[in-house]
Amino acid sequence: MKFSNMFIPTTKEAPKDATLASHQYLVRGAFVSQTGAGIYDFMPLGKIVLEKIRAVVKEEMDKSGANEVQFGFVTPLSYWDESGRSATMGNELLKFKDRKNADYVLSPTNEEAVVNMIKNRITSYKDLPVNLYQINTKFRDEARPRFGLMRGREFLMKDAYSFHASKEDLVREFNLMEETYKNVYNRLGLDFRVVEADSGAIGGSGSKEFHVLANSGEDTIVVCPSCEYGANIEAAVRKPNKKEALETIALEKVETPNCKTIEEVSEFLNADSYYSMKAVMKKAVYEDKTEVVLFFVRGTDELEETKACNAVGALELEDANDEDLEKAGLVAGYCGIVGLPENIQVIIDNELKEDNNLVCGANEENYHYKGVDLTSMEGLTFDDLVTVQEGDTCSCCGGRLEYTKGIEAGHIFQLGSKYSEALDAKFLDANGKAQAFEMGCYGIGVSRLVAAVIEQNHDEKGCIWTKETAPFLVDVIVSNAKKEEELEVGEKIYEELKANGIDTILDDRKNARFGFKMGDFELIGFPYAIVIGKKLKEGKVELVNRKTLEKTEVEIENAVSQLL
Numbered sequence: 001m002k003f004s005n006m007f008i009p010t011t012k013e014a015p016k017d018a019t020l021a022s023h024q025y026l027v028r029g030a031f032v033s034q035t036g037a038g039i040y041d042f043m044p045l046g047k048i049v050l051e052k053i054r055a056v057v058k059e060e061m062d063k064s065g066a067n068e069v070q071f072g073f074v075t076p077l078s079y080w081d082e083s084g085r086s087a088t089m090g091n092e093l094l095k096f097k098d099r100k101n102a103d104y105v106l107s108p109t110n111e112e113a114v115v116n117m118i119k120n121r122i123t124s125y126k127d128l129p130v131n132l133y134q135i136n137t138k139f140r141d142e143a144r145p146r147f148g149l150m151r152g153r154e155f156l157m158k159d160a161y162s163f164h165a166s167k168e169d170l171v172r173e174f175n176l177m178e179e180t181y182k183n184v185y186n187r188l189g190l191d192f193r194v195v196e197a198d199s200g201a202i203g204g205s206g207s208k209e210f211h212v213l214a215n216s217g218e219d220t221i222v223v224c225p226s227c228e229y230g231a232n233i234e235a236a237v238r239k240p241n242k243k244e245a246l247e248t249i250a251l252e253k254v255e256t257p258n259c260k261t262i263e264e265v266s267e268f269l270n271a272d273s274y275y276s277m278k279a280v281m282k283k284a285v286y287e288d289k290t291e292v293v294l295f296f297v298r299g300t301d302e303l304e305e306t307k308a309c310n311a312v313g314a315l316e317l318e319d320a321n322d323e324d325l326e327k328a329g330l331v332a333g334y335c336g337i338v339g340l341p342e343n344i345q346v347i348i349d350n351e352l353k354e355d356n357n358l359v360c361g362a363n364e365e366n367y368h369y370k371g372v373d374l375t376s377m378e379g380l381t382f383d384d385l386v387t388v389q390e391g392d393t394c395s396c397c398g399g400r401l402e403y404t405k406g407i408e409a410g411h412i413f414q415l416g417s418k419y420s421e422a423l424d425a426k427f428l429d430a431n432g433k434a435q436a437f438e439m440g441c442y443g444i445g446v447s448r449l450v451a452a453v454i455e456q457n458h459d460e461k462g463c464i465w466t467k468e469t470a471p472f473l474v475d476v477i478v479s480n481a482k483k484e485e486e487l488e489v490g491e492k493i494y495e496e497l498k499a500n501g502i503d504t505i506l507d508d509r510k511n512a513r514f515g516f517k518m519g520d521f522e523l524i525g526f527p528y529a530i531v532i533g534k535k536l537k538e539g540k541v542e543l544v545n546r547k548t549l550e551k552t553e554v555e556i557e558n559a560v561s562q563l564l
């Protein structure tokens, strides 16, 4: 492609709210254009990058044997009523009515749709397993859309759903998906970690996340430098303390009308797991040796959070702020949080957050819970809590754990029969008995990856795309395109690179000065430039490496071979 033919309106202006490099550069480099909160249009360069990432994901998914399908972006609300998620998904699920007053939603994910697709079509174990995937638009009405493509409301996701006759076969596919995902991120040139993820309250099925390592990541992950162990802090914190935490809960001491044992609580929370519920337990010790268990619940709506709190007899806390949660070693979110200690309740209220008191209440009542005077705990701060620290040895090879930040770029999950049971989707097993399908689901944030690549690969001048993600690998810059001889050499090199299968763009703009062209090269972040300029008289051009900004003079006839 030629710059002169392309729509690449780069700008010096970054959006005022853009704190992340990827957000700034995606807008300044003319990759995307924002049209609303968390809603972006892709301009030509952005579309090329998005398609490159999509192609890698598609190739690897096809290689794994999964079938590509496409679900409607709009799904009937009745699907969601059937699965129970219309009530539990909360406000992220955008509902609307058509002219006939029928209810619909914009798909935030497609478990219901896929179950409806296979239901009564796959009727025998002989037709299993099957894995269906799509790369399609999603809409989640995120409470806080931010960071550009990182947390959009409308975004592109690859979502896959597999169906199995047995748990063992589900585990086999889950492992295959893990390998497939590793291939995807490796091909994209990303430094990533596969980490254990929280899979709802107290375990059950497995769940793994794929984190692109970047300081700007919203998630804290714990990694071992000596082995491959990694875990989202939610899971990592819970793991070593799980047994202790469960013992500390002492359920018999609190009223638990629905759940008498931890297993029942587990079951209760699991029933609402995945999108609707996430819970983490974490034992924390105050300096005065008082032990508490923080029980973090991220429900998709208040009702779910309240249900979980009631199940374990804990107080629900609303609107804990991110910083507080993070200090407590919990993943921040727009969620409720409950403190579940043996004899005190931890209450956090945004109103009183300024003094950073761990124990503070919205009203007098909250200071007395189940006969315990909480005022004695006033003044304790999150800093007084002992959390799992960097340097702790744990559960893996004995290496010293390190905290690092990650961007959740993918998530794979063993769903079990939650959706197939709710939607009554069954097959006949080898004994002719009707069974609910075992299901797995697997997501990759395709548009989030566009931002993640930049978060991991940029400098103060702009993006530095990896080979597989670059909109063009080489930018052939004609310093002064009004000079026929320069343009001619530029075009020749451009054609030669293309003939060798290298994605190349020719900066042949007559109305742009050399400095401006170099600025665009650096901002957009093509991996290489070949500059045709002053050295042309000596039969030389300049090769520029975007990452190192190193410049090398090469003979014109050797320029192309340098990049092959």
Ligand code: ATP
Pocket: 140, 142, 149, 150, 151, 152, 153, 155, 156, 157, 408, 409, 410, 411, 443, 444, 445, 446, 447, 448
């Ligand atoms: P997050 O914790 O960041 O909200 P999630 O756990 O809700 O993500 P999943 O339901 O696991 O997301 O969806 C699969 C993938 O879709 C995620 O791993 C992420 O890469 C991507 N994704 C989720 N929400 C968004 C969003 N709002 N914008 C862009 N990508 C997203």
Ligand code: MG
Pocket: none
């Ligand atoms: Mg989310």
Ligand code: MG
Pocket: 408
């Ligand atoms: Mg997540």
Ligand code: MG
Pocket: 408, 410, 411
């Ligand atoms: Mg996730």
